[in-house]
Amino acid sequence: MSSYGAAELASSFRTVRNNTIQIAEDIPESKYDFVAAPGTLSVAAQLKHIAFGPKFYQDIHVAKLTSLKGFDFGAAFGAIRAEEEKPRSKAEIVALLKSEGEKYATWLEKLTPEFLAETFTDPTGQHTRTRLESLLSPKEHEMHHRGQLMVIERILGIVPHLTRQREERARQQTGSPS
Secondary structure, X not given: OOOOOHHHHHHHHHHHHHHHHHHHHHOOHHXXXXXXXXXXXXXXXXXXXXXXXXXXXXXXXXXXXXXXXXXXXXXXXXXXXXXXOOOOOHHHHHHHHHHHHHHHHHHHHOOOHHHHXXXXXXOOOOOEEEHHXXXXXXXXXXXXXXXXXXXHHHHOOOOOHHHHHHHHHHHHHHOOOO
C-alpha cells in the first residue's frame, strides 16, 4: 500500500507553485494593478497573498499547537497582511513566490509520518484534523486563487499556459500544424 506523505506533499505543492509562478511571469507588469471586479484583489495583491499563503499553516505546525482554541488569528494574519501590503515590482513578486514556495516545500519534505498523523482541534475544540489534512490546505488555497488568476488572464487576452500546453499536445497528436 502506498501512502501520501511528506515527499508527495512537497512535490505536489511545488507543482502548484510552479504553475502560479508561470502565470505571474505571463502577466505583463503593466497589468499587475488590474482588478477584475470591485472588492477583489489586484493581480499583484493576489500574487503576494498566494506567496505568503502557507506561512500561517507552517507557523501553527512549527509551534506544534494541539488546539486553535484561544489562538490569536488577528495577530497571525495581521503580520502576514503587513508583508502582503508592501509594494513590490513584478520581479520582486516572482522572486517572492519562488523563495517562499521553496521554503515551505523544503520544510514539508522534512516532516515525519508521525508528525503528519498528529491531530489538533479547531477553535471550537470540537473538530479534529490531522496535520497532514491541514497542510494540504495551502495547496488548495493557492489553486483556488490561481483559478481566479487564470480567469484574469483570459480577461486580459492571455491564453493560460496550461491551456497552451494542452493545445500543443493535441496538435502533436493530430499532426496539425502549429
